[in-house]
Amino acid sequence: MTCTLILTRHAKSAWDTSAPSDHARPLNNRGRHSAAAVGTWLREIGMIPDQVISSSAQRTRETCDLMELGAPAVFIERLYHASAEILFQVLREAEHKRVLILGHNPGLAAFAHSIVRHPPDHSRFDDFPTGATLIARFDIDRWADLTWSSGKVAEFTVPRELLGA
Template identity: 75%
Template sequence: MTCTLILTRHAKSAWDSNAPSDHSRPLNSRGRDSARALGNWLRETNELPLQVLSSSSQRTRETYQLTGIEAPAVFTERLYHASSDIIFQVLKEASHSRTMILGHNPGIAAFAHAIVNYPADHTRFDDYPTGATLIAKFDIDTWADLTWSSGRVIEFIVPRELLVT
């Protein structure tokens, strides 16, 4: 069997908002467009998740909502600015073979590098910009069998490539 991970950093947030905290910062206009484009891209690639595990922040919630993904989501404090080790533990607890994780840097970038056997051949993989999305496959029966460096990169994209007009 194969498990599929869709690993997404939240879309671009609004630094100039009146949000009372970092946790409650919303997406900006470009971020909203990017989230919609990511959802369309996932539908086109036929890689929609069966479940979403997300940080509880406003910007990850909005990213999820605007993708139009209909898979059930769990929003958890554990993924708010989580380290790669925490993301690893959360994924090992996932219950569906196609799971999306929505989170933040630097943890998402560190996790992406550590979970795949070879990095994506993309100039932006190292810095994992906002909205960056990795699709990786794992030759395991369940996420409980997950090990480091075991994923194969299938796709990696940044929203800027999807928004080119």
């Protein structure tokens, strides 16, 4: 049996906003298009998660909504700018076999690098830009058995590739 992780960084956020805090910053227009494109791609390749586990920030909530995956979502405060270690702990607590985690850099990029055995041959994997999405498979029956460097990359993409820009 395998478990599958879909790891997505929130789409591009707006900096020219009157949001009262970083946590409240919304997506910009490009980010809205990117989030929708990532969702379409995941649906097209049959990678609908059983559950979404997301940061509670406005930009991750919007990314989740615009992806239109139809999966139940939980929004967790501790994923807001979480470290790789926190992301690891949260994933080990997941109860579904196919989970999408939606979060922020730099923790998300560090987690992506640490959770897979071999990185994908992609120029943008190292910096994990906004909207970047990794799909990794793990030869485990439950997330509680997760170990570092155990994932096998199945897919990796960035919105620019999906939008043809």
